[in-house]
Amino acid sequence: MSRNHRRNGTVETGVSPAWQSRLQPTLRKPSRAGGLALRKNNLTIRDAKLSDASKLAALMGQLGYETMSAEMRVRLKSVLRDARYSTFVAEIDNELCGMIGTLTHVSHEHNDLSGKIVALVVSKKQRRSGVGRALIAAAEKDFVKRSVMRVTLTTRFEREEAHRFYEALGYSRTGFRFAKSLTPTCQRT
Template sequence: MGELGYPTTTDEMEQRFSKINSNALYNTQVAEIDGAIVGMIGMMLGFHYEKNENYVRIVALVVDSKYRKQGIGEMLMLKAEEWAKEQGANRIVLNSGNRSERNDAHKFYTNRGFERKATGFYKLLGR
């Protein structure tokens, strides 16, 4: 997650992944080189209120900066498409921040057929 700009401790990631991994609507795929994880994609199956089709949302995609531009991200995206089809989904969606450091990621997505379609809104809830 640090490669995505979200510093995370091992304990925090273990807690998060424990919840994610226990939910059948989520799927996580990793890329390994010589036993080390160099990339991952996390996705979830979603359902529409307004239509019958299912979709898969990519909620995390990261490749270690030392291993980028070697086809790892492409392989992970193909795994996402494969899982989406297995789930009966007819589309894959994702959000990506509008920060300048995300420009390469945006190009990666558009080169793979993704279209810029939406504007996102976020609201923090008080506790």
């Protein structure tokens, strides 16, 4: 069960009061009416909405993560409620063609707030057209507003084109990511 929950429209993150006071001003409120909207030619970057779930599920499928619309709706609903997360979508001529998801968090190894790009996908039709760069720029702008001092991301080994993309934007390789699936028998009682 997550330590994060909402009470009276605010997010309780489960961090110490000292960090809470430092983190809270950087978090967004659930109502995002004045959210980020960037326009360039026919490209618009905006905050994701729950109604985007089916199109986001299709995009995740293009990355190899088969996702049903109902699953994405549940995930997105959770993410949109948690002020530590941001999700931006890209549209060209009102057609959704990309998304980026980020997380702002405290960490054990740094005093400053950290940011993580947890998802980035651009539709196959719009790749290499500047959509990915625009989504990264929107995420970085949001991180700066949140006083984030460093950003990390992970990408799969076989995505060499993505590696070059991130390096061209100033990101550097700093290590490896390891993953392990846990079964219910691994949980502590």
